[in-house]
Amino acid sequence: MAQYSRVSGSVGLITLQNPPVNALSAAVRQGIVDTVKRALGDPEVKAVVIRGQNGVFCGGADIKEFGTNMSGPHLVPMIHAIEAANKPVVAAIEGIALGGGLELALGCHYRVAHSKARLGLPEVTLGLLPAAGGTQRLPRLIGVPAALDLITKGRHITAAEALQLGVVDQVTGHGTVDAAVKFALSVAGKPLDARRISTYPCPRTSDLDALFEGVMQKVRQSARGAIAPIACVQAVRAAATLPYLQGMEREKELMATLFTSGQARALQYSFFAQRAVGRWSTPSGARWDTSKPRPVHIAAVIGLGTMGRGIAVALAQAGLSVIAVETQEKQLMEAKQAVSGMLERGAKRRGVAPALDKVSYSHDIKAVADADLVIEAVFEDMALKRTVFRQLSAVCKPGTVLCTNTSGLDVEHLASQTRNPQLVVGMHFFAPAHVMKLLEVVYGPQSSPQAVATAMQLGKKMGKVSVAVGNCRGFVGNRMLKPYLEQAFFLLEEGATPELVDRALEEFGFPMGVFKMSDLSGLDVGWRVRKADGLAEPVGASGQPARIRQGQRYSPLGDLLCEQGRFGQKTGRGWYQYDKSGGQVASSDPWLHSFLEGYRAMHGLVARRIDLQEVLERCLYALINEGFRILEDGIVAGPEDIDIIYVFGYGWPRHRGGPMFYASMVGLERVLERLEHHHKAHPDVPHLQPCSLLRRLVSSGSPPVHRWREVLKKLNSQL
Numbered sequence: 085m086a087q088y089s090r091v092s093g094s095v096g097l098i099t100l101q102n103p104p105v106n107a108l109s110a111a112v113r114q115g116i117v118d119t120v121k122r123a124l125g126d127p128e129v130k131a132v133v134i135r136g137q138n139g140v141f142c143g144g145a146d147i148k149e150f151g152t153n154m155s156g157p158h159l160v161p162m163i164h165a166i167e168a169a170n171k172p173v174v175a176a177i178e179g180i181a182l183g184g185g186l187e188l189a190l191g192c193h194y195r196v197a198h199s200k201a202r203l204g205l206p207e208v209t210l211g212l213l214p215a216a217g218g219t220q221r222l223p224r225l226i227g228v229p230a231a232l233d234l235i236t237k238g239r240h241i242t243a244a245e246a247l248q249l250g251v252v253d254q255v256t257g258h259g260t261v262d263a264a265v266k267f268a269l270s271v272a273g274k275p276l277d278a279r280r281i282s283t284y285p286c287p288r289t290s291d292l293d294a295l296f297e298g299v300m301q302k303v304r305q306s307a308r309g310a311i312a313p314i315a316c317v318q319a320v321r322a323a324a325t326l327p328y329l330q331g332m333e334r335e336k337e338l339m340a341t342l343f344t345s346g347q348a349r350a351l352q353y354s355f356f357a358q359r360a361v362g363r364w365s366t367p368s369g370a371r372w373d374t375s376k377p378r379p380v381h382i383a384a385v386i387g388l389g390t391m392g393r394g395i396a397v398a399l400a401q402a403g404l405s406v407i408a409v410e411t412q413e414k415q416l417m418e419a420k421q422a423v424s425g426m427l428e429r430g431a432k433r434r435g436v437a438p439a440l441d442k443v444s445y446s447h448d449i450k451a452v453a454d455a456d457l458v459i460e461a462v463f464e465d466m467a468l469k470r471t472v473f474r475q476l477s478a479v480c481k482p483g484t485v486l487c488t489n490t491s492g493l494d495v496e497h498l499a500s501q502t503r504n505p506q507l508v509v510g511m512h513f514f515a516p517a518h519v520m521k522l523l524e525v526v527y528g529p530q531s532s533p534q535a536v537a538t539a540m541q542l543g544k545k546m547g548k549v550s551v552a553v554g555n556c557r558g559f560v561g562n563r564m565l566k567p568y569l570e571q572a573f574f575l576l577e578e579g580a581t582p583e584l585v586d587r588a589l590e591e592f593g594f595p596m597g598v599f600k601m602s603d604l605s606g607l608d609v610g611w612r613v614r615k616a617d618g619l620a621e622p623v624g625a626s627g628q629p630a631r632i633r634q635g636q637r638y639s640p641l642g643d644l645l646c647e648q649g650r651f652g653q654k655t656g657r658g659w660y661q662y663d664k665s666g667g668q669v670a671s672s673d674p675w676l677h678s679f680l681e682g683y684r685a686m687h688g689l690v691a692r693r694i695d696l697q698e699v700l701e702r703c704l705y706a707l708i709n710e711g712f713r714i715l716e717d718g719i720v721a722g723p724e725d726i727d728i729i730y731v732f733g734y735g736w737p738r739h740r741g742g743p744m745f746y747a748s749m750v751g752l753e754r755v756l757e758r759l760e761h762h763h764k765a766h767p768d769v770p771h772l773q774p775c776s777l778l779r780r781l782v783s784s785g786s787p788p789v790h791r792w793r794e795v796l797k798k799l800n801s802q803l
């Protein structure tokens with residue numbers, strides 16, 4: 085809806101009303117059309133101001149309408165009518181002007197913004213382009229290079245940057261609407277021809293072809309298969325080379341291909357999934373809206389290795405007082421230096437003062453006595469963590485929430501070492517912890533709703549996307565990674581190369597294939613885990629066949645590489661070779677290829693031709709299958725949790741929505757059929773055996789992913 089009133093005698097004030105972000109739903113568009121007509125037809129009205137209610141101008145088109153039969157007036161003619169008006173129209177921008185919201189403002193003759201407002205055209209992040217004239221007006225207003233930057237990245241800008249670029253005409257630190265009304269009165273009656281952006285010529289840019297070629301190359305590289313950024317470049321090119329109306333035709337044409345694409349659906353799903361994970365719930369009935377978090381003012385971090393340092397930085401940057409504990413004096417000094425450096429660099433990037441005084445350092449665990457919450461980040465070793473938890477339980481004040489930053493160890497077991505197991509949760513950060521957005525908050529059967537809520541809220545405060553997950557080996561992300569890695573190893577045994585496997589995954593959209601990723605994170609990490617699990621014993625030990633462990637097919641390839649001291653980038657050799665230890669540019673290693681040949685010969689394996697499709701199916705469907713098991717086990721509340729974990733923590737291409745969304749797009753029948761096919765070919769690999777939930781979903785007619793929660797509930801109640 086839009087409300088109309090008259091202020092200061094001769095200014096028509098239009099207020100967009102659609103909480104919480106005044107999205108341009110059909111009703112709002114109709115409201116704008118009606119109220120603009122009313123203002124223009126009122127002889128008393130000399131100028132018009134458009135604002136949004138509750139201090140929010142407009143969050144853009146209503147994304148919820150996209151998958152529906154859209155009705156109501158179209159945005160393009162609506163904005164065009166505003167631009168063509170014979171009375172000045174001023175946009176009063178408070179809060180946000182995003183997407184269609186900014187396009188609406190660009191159709192106005194003037195823009196007045198509050199100093200705290202944020203503006204942008206983020207459509208590309210939803211798999212779209214600014215198709216309400218944004219790709220045609222913005223370059224005409226601020227030039228091609230700046231418009232390309234904003235439109236292809238979907239970046240939000242501050243009011244100050246908007247003023248500098250020329251997107252807005254005035255910035256105010258006070259009442260925006262009052263300032264806009266005053267502005268409107270000051271321009272009433274003045275000629276408007278020079279204020280209609282669509283009539284501007286696009287500012288000349290030297291060597292346009294070279295500019296677009298360069299941008300297109302960069303965009304293709306960073307897009308990793310996403311089509312919207314490319315369409316955005318093409319649309320801006322139309323603005324630079326065609327008259328406005330033809331440019332608008334091109335914008336429409338490009339939008340039509342994007343609008344119904346699977347990528348747009350995936351990205352819009354991801355947008356809502358990101359918000360859905362905030363509305364967490366646990367099988368015991370704890371919920372986001374009924375669980376009250378404990379206030380956390382002082383947090384402590386135990387163990388200042390790479391993870392602990394990153395966590396301390398993230399906490400301090402979120403404004404908390406941090407007690408950083410490292411028992412080894414030398415490591416403590418090194419950590420202090422490293423944390424200060426990270427804080428200084430971060431502050432410089434964000435243009436703020438470094439929060440150095442927020443962190444105090446100690447080598448004594450007793451220093452955490454006053455902390456409201458403690459995050460243990462010592463070495464991934466259960467015995468060590470157990471000791472730390474016993475100590476924490478003894479020294480912390482009553483009510484302190486105790487968290488473990490483990491990547492997969494049993495949170496419940498650690499809880500059992502303390503006096504208050506209900507106050508123990510996992511906070512699984514991803515490296516580097518001050519940069520990576522994902523946080524898995526792991527609840528055990530005894531974790532109280534309050535402890536979960538406290539960790540979830542703290543994650544939010546640190547700017548993380550926090551997902552509440554149940555306690556199981558590897559939690560969600562690493563549990564699903566296991567079958568994925570396993571398939572990659574098996575594919576090498578059967579004839580693939582690391583290059584082929586990585587190529588398939590990178591072409592799919594991962595920033596790095598599984599072998600490059602393993603080299604980066606260090607092959608010794610997984611080796612240590614396999615050794616602790618009794619898997620990575622030297623070949624032939626305990627009399628078992630080399631490729632069978634604990635009764636299942638096993639590939640010792642990773643262990644054999646580690647035995648050779650090949651730990652990946654850190655040693656300059658792994659699945660690839662690097663120019664030096666710590667080198668980052670992977671190149672193919674002839675040693676590795678002859679090693680694989682020798683390995684196959686030794687085990688009587690005959691290499692066969694493996695294509696990219698098989699790599700994808702084996703690796704991804706095994707991972708997805710585990711995702712179904714996780715859903716079946718009730719480790720997460722819905723598929724959105726898994727998808728967000730994979731998009732934000734494991735490099736799953738966002739334009740493919742996440743593994744569970746992807747499965748739904750491929751078709752559950754197809755995933756089931758291919759898993760059955762691969763399991764038949766490899767009956768000794770349990771991870772390829774289709775999970776019963778997948779079968780049940782297929783029998784229920786393969787519902788789309790947004791209906792799985794409901795179907796899961798029904799299926800569970802039938803059990």
Ligand SMILES: CC(C)(COP(=O)(O)OP(=O)(O)OC[C@H]1O[C@@H](n2cnc3c(N)ncnc32)[C@H](O)[C@@H]1OP(=O)(O)O)[C@@H](O)C(=O)NCCC(=O)NCCSC(=O)/C=C/CCCCCCCCCCCCC(=O)O
Pocket residue numbers: 104105107143144145146147148159180182183184185206207210212213214215216339340343344356359360
């Ligand atoms: C920054 C935000 C706005 C606010 O952030 P925050 O304060 O943290 O709050 P959130 O939790 O994120 O959000 C609060 C709730 O609001 C919901 N929300 C937010 N934005 C929207 C929106 N735009 N629409 C609907 N709902 C929205 C959000 O989901 C929360 O609710 P809930 O918790 O989920 O219940 C932040 O929210 C944000 O960034 N929002 C997105 C901003 C954005 O991306 N805007 C751009 C939208 S796309 C757009 O504007 C496109 C315009 C181009 C014209 C489109 C023309 C369409 C038709 C063309 C058809 C042509 C093809 C024809 C094909 C054929 O021929 O067949």
